[in-house]
Amino acid sequence: MPDVGGIEDMKKLIDKIRRVYRTYRSQQSMPLRLEFIVTDYCNLNCKGCSHYSPLAPKEFVSREDLKRSMDHLGRTCRDKVEDVYLIGGETLLYPDLIEAMKNMRNAFPTQRISIFTNGLIVDKMSDEFWQTARDHDVTIAMTRYPIKYDYDAAEELIRSKGVRLKVFADRTMKDTFFKLELDPDKKQNKYKSHFKCYSRGCVSVVDGYVYPCSIAACVKHLNRAKETNFEITDRDRIRIEDIKSARQIQKLSRHPIPFCSYCVMPPKTVGYGLSKREATEWVKE
Numbered sequence: 001m002p003d004v005g006g007i008e009d010m011k012k013l014i015d016k017i018r019r020v021y022r023t024y025r026s027q028q029s030m031p032l033r034l035e036f037i038v039t040d041y042c043n044l045n046c047k048g049c050s051h052y053s054p055l056a057p058k059e060f061v062s063r064e065d066l067k068r069s070m071d072h073l074g075r076t077c078r079d080k081v082e083d084v085y086l087i088g089g090e091t092l093l094y095p096d097l098i099e100a101m102k103n104m105r106n107a108f109p110t111q112r113i114s115i116f117t118n119g120l121i122v123d124k125m126s127d128e129f130w131q132t133a134r135d136h137d138v139t140i141a142m143t144r145y146p147i148k149y150d151y152d153a154a155e156e157l158i159r160s161k162g163v164r165l166k167v168f169a170d171r172t173m174k175d176t177f178f179k180l181e182l183d184p185d186k187k188q189n190k191y192k193s194h195f196k197c198y199s200r201g202c203v204s205v206v207d208g209y210v211y212p213c214s215i216a217a218c219v220k221h222l223n224r225a226k227e228t229n230f231e232i233t234d235r236d237r238i239r240i241e242d243i244k245s246a247r248q249i250q251k252l253s254r255h256p257i258p259f260c261s262y263c264v265m266p267p268k269t270v271g272y273g274l275s276k277r278e279a280t281e282w283v284k285e
């Protein structure tokens with residue numbers, strides 16, 4: 001008698017390997033999404049924020065550095081880029097936002113451009129801001145946080161300006177906010193963490209470097225505010241001036257980096273809340 005159970009188990013294993021391989025292949029050919037961080041400072045204060053904004057100082061990237069990064073990545077990678085974002089913190093607080101939109105369109109003429117925002121100050125934006133967003137086909141990507149704020153009015157205002165709007169999340173976010181903890185002992189399996197990572201593919205650009213995720217890009221705020229030592233090495237990021245083609249960024253974002261050994265994956269699903277700026281919001285106890 002053939003071992004039917006054994007053959008079935010083998011078939012299941014082969015199917016599983018095929019599925020994993022197909023997922024891997026599709027990730028290799030996925031277009032890039034670049035997120036240019038303009039500040040990590042924010043006018044909201046969410047517990048477990050993935051940019052460590054509750055701990056971030058009120059600082060903004062320089063307009064020259066931002067333009068240089070956009071120009072270089074536009075020149076070397078734009079064919080493989082589908083989406084580009086201006087992101088914070090709260091992006092609308094960036095004082096050079098109008099110039100940033102123009103420079104971004106110049107560097108990425110055919111890509112989808114979006115500005116991430118929590119929406120809290122859309123009613124404070126100038127006519128010139130709205131005009132520039134319309135002229136350069138910039139989408140406002142607004143996240144609705146579960147706070148006391150009239151998001152319906154904010155949506156109406158954005159639409160009334162004739163600017164594209166994309167809305168993320170809804171009231172269910174109240175119970176499903178992600179909390180990603182870092183393991184100070186760096187004992188996590190980097191392959192497993194990377195495989196389960198929800199941030200994979202969100203390439204962050206800041207401080208003259210490209211990072212595969214906002215966690216590695218922004219952990220400096222946690223290190224500074226809480227005297228932790230989550231180390232960034234040369235293998236966790238690439239200097240923008242060293243980038244010759246999109247393949248380097250694809251390789252960085254689609255394979256584990258040493259920093260992945262800090263990440264406890266999958267992230268915990270927690271209720272939304274305001275930050276008390278305690279290290280335990282981000283660090284594994």
Ligand code: SF4
Binds near residue numbers: 045046049
């Ligand atoms: S609104 Fe976004 S960037 Fe600001 S603290 Fe909340 S999660 Fe962080």
Ligand code: SF4
Binds near residue numbers: 213263
């Ligand atoms: S360091 Fe690795 S596992 Fe952690 S968030 Fe970034 S890509 Fe994901």
